[in-house]
Amino acid sequence: MARDMLNTLETDLTRRQILKYLGGGLVSLGLLNLPFSKPASGAQQRPNIIFILSDDHRWDMLSCQNHPVVQTPNMDRLAREGVLFENAFVTTSLCSPSRASFLTGQYAHNHGVRNNMTPWDNANVTFLEQMKDAGYDTGFIGKWHMPGRFPRLRGVDRFVTFTVDGGQGRYFHCPLIVDGQETDSRKPYITEELTDYALDFISQKRQHPFCLYLSHKAVHYQFIPPPEFDRRYDDACLPLPGEADSWVGITNGNLYPQPLGALYRNYCECLDALDQQIGRLINRLDEIGMIDDTVIIYVGDNGFFFGEHHQIDKRWAYEESIRIPFIVRYPGLIRDPGRRAGQMVLNIDLAPTLLEIAGIPTNRDIDGRSLVAILKNRETPGRDAWLYEFFKDYPYSVPEQFALRTERFKYIEFPCGRRPELYDLVNDPQEKHNIIATPGGQSVLPELKRRLDGLKRGSRP
Amino acid sequence: MTDDPRTIKRPSLIRRAILPPAVITLVMIVLFVTYYTSWEVANRSLHWFLTDLVGMAYGFLIIFSVIFVYPCMYFMGAGSQERVVGALIIPLMWMAKEVIRQCAFFTFGESLFYLFMPIHFNILTISIGLTGTCELICRSIDRLRPGRPQVKIITPLPVIAIAIMLAVLVFTLYDGGARYFFLFGDIYQLLFR
Numbered sequence: 001m002a003r004d005m006l007n008t009l010e011t012d013l014t015r016r017q018i019l020k021y022l023g024g025g026l027v028s029l030g031l032l033n034l035p036f037s038k039p040a041s042g043a044q045q046r047p048n049i050i051f052i053l054s055d056d057h058r059w060d061m062l063s064c065q066n067h068p069v070v071q072t073p074n075m076d077r078l079a080r081e082g083v084l085f086e087n088a089f090v091t092t093s094l095c096s097p098s099r100a101s102f103l104t105g106q107y108a109h110n111h112g113v114r115n116n117m118t119p120w121d122n123a124n125v126t127f128l129e130q131m132k133d134a135g136y137d138t139g140f141i142g143k144w145h146m147p148g149r150f151p152r153l154r155g156v157d158r159f160v161t162f163t164v165d166g167g168q169g170r171y172f173h174c175p176l177i178v179d180g181q182e183t184d185s186r187k188p189y190i191t192e193e194l195t196d197y198a199l200d201f202i203s204q205k206r207q208h209p210f211c212l213y214l215s216h217k218a219v220h221y222q223f224i225p226p227p228e229f230d231r232r233y234d235d236a237c238l239p240l241p242g243e244a245d246s247w248v249g250i251t252n253g254n255l256y257p258q259p260l261g262a263l264y265r266n267y268c269e270c271l272d273a274l275d276q277q278i279g280r281l282i283n284r285l286d287e288i289g290m291i292d293d294t295v296i297i298y299v300g301d302n303g304f305f306f307g308e309h310h311q312i313d314k315r316w317a318y319e320e321s322i323r324i325p326f327i328v329r330y331p332g333l334i335r336d337p338g339r340r341a342g343q344m345v346l347n348i349d350l351a352p353t354l355l356e357i358a359g360i361p362t363n364r365d366i367d368g369r370s371l372v373a374i375l376k377n378r379e380t381p382g383r384d385a386w387l388y389e390f391f392k393d394y395p396y397s398v399p400e401q402f403a404l405r406t407e408r409f410k411y412i413e414f415p416c417g418r419r420p421e422l423y424d425l426v427n428d429p430q431e432k433h434n435i436i437a438t439p440g441g442q443s444v445l446p447e448l449k450r451r452l453d454g455l456k457r458g459s460r461p
Numbered sequence: 462m463t464d465d466p467r468t469i470k471r472p473s474l475i476r477r478a479i480l481p482p483a484v485i486t487l488v489m490i491v492l493f494v495t496y497y498t499s500w501e502v503a504n505r506s507l508h509w510f511l512t513d514l515v516g517m518a519y520g521f522l523i524i525f526s527v528i529f530v531y532p533c534m535y536f537m538g539a540g541s542q543e544r545v546v547g548a549l550i551i552p553l554m555w556m557a558k559e560v561i562r563q564c565a566f567f568t569f570g571e572s573l574f575y576l577f578m579p580i581h582f583n584i585l586t587i588s589i590g591l592t593g594t595c596e597l598i599c600r601s602i603d604r605l606r607p608g609r610p611q612v613k614i615i616t617p618l619p620v621i622a623i624a625i626m627l628a629v630l631v632f633t634l635y636d637g638g639a640r641y642f643f644l645f646g647d648i649y650q651l652l653f654r
Contacts, residue, residue, distance in 0.1 A: 117646070117649075117650060117654065165639050165640065165643050166642075166643035166646055166647075168639070168643075170639075222637055222639070242505055242508070243500065243508075245499075245500075245508070245509065245512030245513060245516055246512065246513045246516060246517070310500060392566060392567070394567060394571060394649060394653075395563070395567075395571075395574075395575050395578055395645075395649070397562060397563055397565075397566055398566070399565070399566055400566075416565060416566065
């Protein structure tokens, strides 16, 4: 290693090489025991990490959120034994930008993946890269779905993904790319297939802790459940919102050519199947005695409309679109399992949280904040406002928009000239009454605009 | 030709070529207004009834208006070009509306390219194919009428229209339309990025 370092010093050093040698040097000198870099748990050994990301999973579609139809006993278990963040959001409600935000801890305007067509920049630094540099074994298994060429993802030991259908993959017989090699699917259904790869990864004997990023295709459109879950809810009474209709504006830009009830039913079945596979992962951790040494985080990449605001899909700044399920289970840190945390947390908080838990200093520009203090102590205050941003995403007819979300208000601006919107979320949680022209709205508007402008200029949320 | 019941006393242009599409356009407008007005109906049962029923009828007419307009025009004596233009008015108007709506968010070129989205592209090709189908059916009925044995049923143009419809449907709906959608996205990026 010393020889390699000397050779490298004679050439130009890349940022990654500097991080690698600094990290390696710190480890070899035992400096990771210094207070600044201690694992957040205070434990001697750094925990394993499993981050599970689903696609389009609404925050309220969990049994433990009293959803009347879906059955998610395994996600419920994570919530019961950990912390469920009830006010968790994405900073951009769209797959690619949101995924890049989870990986980098940055807003879309900083990591550059503004929509599903702007390419991923290989210069972006992911938390997986930092984990690897600090000695973790790392795995990325599942949906990458970011535009551009196949990524040169640094610091990932095991990389299993798919590129078919624009990176969306297929529910059945999805061809995979395993460590750069095109590989046929081993199992017909994608959720089970990815879980199998995850089980293989966590079951390996190893010297180092692992960090696994497991990203499912489910429960994205076309919402196709596996055969054993298919038609499970054919007779169920589906709780569609009052303003929904079967076609939710199919004649007005809705590109989903099926009635809403059918989509919703399939979505529920698909979600149950996902939960079952998460159960397999948890059970394996139980079996090998690693569950309490492993941080398990389950989140969705954005919300989903099922008729609210006469919409289907996502992108808009309304609550159904921007809220996500966000559950953390780690007994080493959480002393009051089963807690419902009310602080506002964001997708950009994931990376700094994992880095702090692993005892890795966040030595780069991260927009998010670590949630470790909140996980440790329920009284820790959260942020009081944050920026939502959505950039045009062809061909979806959703205007570019920026919003400020506080605990009480949401102010939305549209650069295209559409009338701005202001909602009092306490008195109008469904955002049905735009109060921007009312005296009450006018009285709070200047401060909200000032704060939104500040966040758009780059101040930290 | 004097034996042709459609040409013995040919109806006026308004009656044969304008009235049928005008009536169906009026129905569409009523459905359009009712559909969007029904969003505001507070009574939930009435709301669902209106949106489901009217929404379905509205969507059905966008895709299948040809099957109402084309036969009417045929038997009212409209010429073949008049029949095709009249029958395609509803889908074309709807597409024009979609392009205008997209222009609020995207450039005019991008908005025009939006017409190649599966839903729009399919509506247009279904409509074209239905003109061919209706033509063959109308000719078959026409031939059964007294004094019309000379009507030739199968000719190239209607068959080509049907073949185009079937080919496009197979191409765009294969794999649930996913592959076509991603191809559409790739071409968009080539053209506009």
